Amino acid sequence: MKKLTLYFTSDVHGYVYPTDYRDQDKKPQGFLCMMEQFKKDGNTLIVDGGDTIQGSPFTTFLSRGALPKNPLAEVMNRAGYDYITLGNHDFNYGYEYLKSYLNYLDAKCLCTNVEDTLNQLPIQKDAIHTLENGLKVGLIGISTEFIPVWEKKENLTHFIVSSTLESIRPSFEALQCEVDLMVGIYHGGLEYDLETDKKLSDSMENLAYAICEAFDFDVLLTGHQHIPLANKEICGTHLVQTPQYGTQFAQVEIRVEDSGEVAIQSELIPTELQYNEKLYNELMPIESSLQTWLDEPVGFLDMPLIPTDHLDMALHGSPLANFINQVQLERSGADIACTSFANSVKGFNQEVTVRDIVSTYIFPNTLSVLEVTGSILKEALENTASYFHLEEDTLSISDKFLKPKVSHYNYDYFAPLHYTLDLTKPVGERVVAMTLHGKEVALEDTLTLAMNNYRYSGVGGYNMYPRCKVVQEILVEMPEIIIDYFMQHKHVTVDPTTYITIQK
Numbered sequence: 001m002k003k004l005t006l007y008f009t010s011d012v013h014g015y016v017y018p019t020d021y022r023d024q025d026k027k028p029q030g031f032l033c034m035m036e037q038f039k040k041d042g043n044t045l046i047v048d049g050g051d052t053i054q055g056s057p058f059t060t061f062l063s064r065g066a067l068p069k070n071p072l073a074e075v076m077n078r079a080g081y082d083y084i085t086l087g088n089h090d091f092n093y094g095y096e097y098l099k100s101y102l103n104y105l106d107a108k109c110l111c112t113n114v115e116d117t118l119n120q121l122p123i124q125k126d127a128i129h130t131l132e133n134g135l136k137v138g139l140i141g142i143s144t145e146f147i148p149v150w151e152k153k154e155n156l157t158h159f160i161v162s163s164t165l166e167s168i169r170p171s172f173e174a175l176q177c178e179v180d181l182m183v184g185i186y187h188g189g190l191e192y193d194l195e196t197d198k199k200l201s202d203s204m205e206n207l208a209y210a211i212c213e214a215f216d217f218d219v220l221l222t223g224h225q226h227i228p229l230a231n232k233e234i235c236g237t238h239l240v241q242t243p244q245y246g247t248q249f250a251q252v253e254i255r256v257e258d259s260g261e262v263a264i265q266s267e268l269i270p271t272e273l274q275y276n277e278k279l280y281n282e283l284m285p286i287e288s289s290l291q292t293w294l295d296e297p298v299g300f301l302d303m304p305l306i307p308t309d310h311l312d313m314a315l316h317g318s319p320l321a322n323f324i325n326q327v328q329l330e331r332s333g334a335d336i337a338c339t340s341f342a343n344s345v346k347g348f349n350q351e352v353t354v355r356d357i358v359s360t361y362i363f364p365n366t367l368s369v370l371e372v373t374g375s376i377l378k379e380a381l382e383n384t385a386s387y388f389h390l391e392e393d394t395l396s397i398s399d400k401f402l403k404p405k406v407s408h409y410n411y412d413y414f415a416p417l418h419y420t421l422d423l424t425k426p427v428g429e430r431v432v433a434m435t436l437h438g439k440e441v442a443l444e445d446t447l448t449l450a451m452n453n454y455r456y457s458g459v460g461g462y463n464m465y466p467r468c469k470v471v472q473e474i475l476v477e478m479p480e481i482i483i484d485y486f487m488q489h490k491h492v493t494v495d496p497t498t499y500i501t502i503q504k
Contacts, residue, residue, distance in 0.1 A: 002135040004181065005044045006252035009034060010223030011087065011244040012048070013055025014062075016075055017287055018275050020245070021057040022346050022359050024291060030246045032275040035079035037249070042132025046080050046107075049223035049242075050087025050143060050187035053101050056245075057358045060479065061290040063093045070097070071283060073104035078279055081107040083127065085141030086114055087187040087223065092364050094155045110141025110185060113167035115160040126171040128179055135256060137183060138175035142168060144188040144224055146205040149457045152366065152475070164188065164207050165214060172215050180256055184217040189225030189241065190404045194232055200404045205459070212237040218262055219252060225405035230266045238264040247271055294355035299486030302493045305348040307341065310408045311397055314387055315502055320347055321413035322495040324361070324478075327485045329415070331474060332369045334450035335436065336377075338412040357482050365452035367474035367481070375443040376464050378431050380412070381419055383461040385430040387411045390423045390504055400461075410460030412451075413499075417441070420501040432503070452478060 015030040038046055053059055053072050062070065076084070084107050090098060095118075102109055102121050112125040126140045145164045148156060168184075176182060189206040192199050208222045212234035222229070222241040229241040230250060240250040252266040305320040307313060313321070321339055328337040346359035372380075387410075389398040401407050420433035434441040441447070448471055458466040474481070486492070 001258060002131070002133045002180075002256045003043055004131060004135055004137060004254040004256075005039075006183070006219070006221070006250070006254065007038050007044070007046045008049065008221045008240060008242065008250040008252065009047075009246065010049030010187070010221070010242045011051045011226055012246040013051055013089065013244060014053055014059030014072065015056045015245045016058055016072070016283065017280070018273060021294065021355060026273060028247070028271045028273040030271070031075045031079060032280055033271045033273065034246050034249050035276055036274050037269060037272060038080060040080050043135070045082045045129065045137070047139075047185055047221060048076070048081055048084040048107070049185055049221055050085050051089040051223065052076075052084065052087065053098070054089040054092040054364065055362060057294060057355070058287070058290060060358050060364075061286070061293060063097060063364075067100055069104045070101040071286060073101050075279065075283075077104075077106045078276070081105075082129065083108050083110055083139055083141070083185065085109065085185045085187050086111050086123075086143045088144055088147045088150055091147060091151050091155050091159070095158050110139055112140060112142050112171050113145060113162045113164055114143055114147075115162070116158060117160060118158045125167075126175055128175065135181065136179040137181045138179035139183045139185060140168060140171045140175070141185045142187070142211075144205055146203070146459070149459065150454055152453065164204065165210060168211065168215060176216070181219070181254065181262065182217045184211060184215070184220040186211060186220055187223045189222055189227060193403060194229075194234070203459075206404065208239065209234055212239070219254070219264060221250070227405050228268055230268045238266065240266045240268075242268065294353060294358070296354050297351050298354060298357070298483055299352050299489065300491050301348060301350050301352060302491070303496075304350050305494065307345045307347045310341070310411070311395070313341070314411050315395070315500075317498040317500045318413060319494050319496055320345070320360075322415055322497065322499075323348075323492070324482070325413065325415040326495050327482055328367060328450045330485065331481050332367055332448075332450040332472060334369050334448040336414060336417045336447060337450040338380075338414045338455070339452070340409045340412050340455070343406050343408050352486060354483065358479050361478050361482060363454070364477040364479070365454050366477060367450055368453050368456040368470060369448055369450045369472040369474070370456065370465060370468040371471050372447055372449045372468050373443065374434065374441045374445040374447070376468060377417070377434065377441065377447065377449070378443065379464045380462055381414070381421070381431045381434070382428050384412045385421045385423070386427045386461070388421075388423050395423070395504065407460065412455070415495065415499050416497070418499050418501070420503060422503040424504060433501075
């Protein structure tokens with residue numbers, strides 16, 4: 001009998017230190033804490049599922065300078081990672097930034113469906129790893145094929161991203177007869193509800209179920225959706241997934257009997273507040289500079305912009321959303337702007353710091369300005385209106401925005417458009433009024449609409465937007481646009497208008 005222990009992390013999003021950066025308190029999360037809980041020997045593999053080098057104030061700060069060697073590579077090396085795959089957000093800062101990570105990484109990067117046309121990055125499709133006990137493990141890495149849908153074209157100039165399922169087959173067929181175990185590392189999630197088997201999405205973004213149906217992996221390590229999953233099985237394949245930001249990691253115990261029978265158990269381990277002090281101190285010059293930068297005040301508001309819960313804001317509007325739209329409108333000159341909130345939002349005090357901004361708008365989205373008709377606008381609002389579920393006078397959030405993963409960021413707030421939603425009507429017929437500057441918006445009217453480039457990609461049910469003409473692209477990331485706004489307006493009066501009216 002032979003054993004393999006797998007430690008799996010995914011979607012850590014650059015959280016290295018034990019903090020969420022909303023304040024300077026220590027919290028049990030991040031690479032420095034997780035690595036202290038890994039117990040590695042010759043029969044252990046440590047694997048990461050991507051979205052590693054973007055998504056935290058730490059990585060935002062790193063991206064502002066040109067570093068030949070990304071500190072995330074040193075963190076992963078010291079933690080003892082053996083294999084990684086690439087997530088969609090690992091491309092957010094472009095080719096050279098990804099190169100500064102991969103070229104200094106001891107772990108092998110496996111990704112069957114990402115090709116580097118310059119051949120400068122150490123990306124391979126698969127690997128065979130022989131453990132100390134003689135067990136042969138085949139590993140295949142795959143990313144979501146939706147990367148080109150979301151990513152800025154200039155960041156993918158030297159990459160070809162191909163079909164998930166088609167890319168797996170050659171590697172799988174080459175490895176399966178050579179190894180004792182097959183492990184897939186997939187930066188993607190589930191397209192079905194595991195409890196009900198109900199299909200949740202027809203897109204190719206998340207294909208874990210299809211992978212398990214098509215290929216006989218022993219274990220499929222998944223990510224992207226941030227759903228805590230352990231000890232799940234699809235078509236005989238053991239499945240795990242971790243939440244984001246390094247708050248938990250997966251431990252998978254595999255036992256292979258001499259007969260060839262395989263037994264697998266997995267669990268999610270909560271990250272503890274104990275950290276690698278040596279690396280903590282070595283990286284402290286970066287962390288100290290980051291903390292100083294985060295606490296720099298950039299401007300002042302006439303009121304604090306503290307978010308309430310997502311359903312309350314969706315129903316009654318949000319001054320915080322108004323402010324972001326205010327910024328987008330000034331920068332773009334568009335007639336209307338729309339914005340959304342991340343699942344977790346910090347908000348702004350009256351004295352606004354960089355910390356407030358990068359903790360509230362956490363993604364490096366740029367701005368797109370589209371030419372839309374009133375008909376397109378209504379179609380988009382109908383999708384936003386599907387956020388609400390009304391049953392016997394009880395209002396809640398639709399499963400569409402909660403399953404297979406929580407996606408409050410697909411609910412949009414518009415300004416200065418006034419709009420009325422009648423929630424007693426069926427989904428698709430809820431928009432009963434749209435007015436702009438006191439005038440009704442007709443379906444044939446033409447307007448300009450500013451939004452982030454993620455929304456322009458059409459994901460989240462907004463497939464009407466890619467059909468529209470692009471009037472302008474503002475290739476500056478939104479956190480920087482908000483900082484620039486405060487540079488021009490030190491004292492800001494927030495738009496207090498409630499633009500949405502709900503009937504129920």
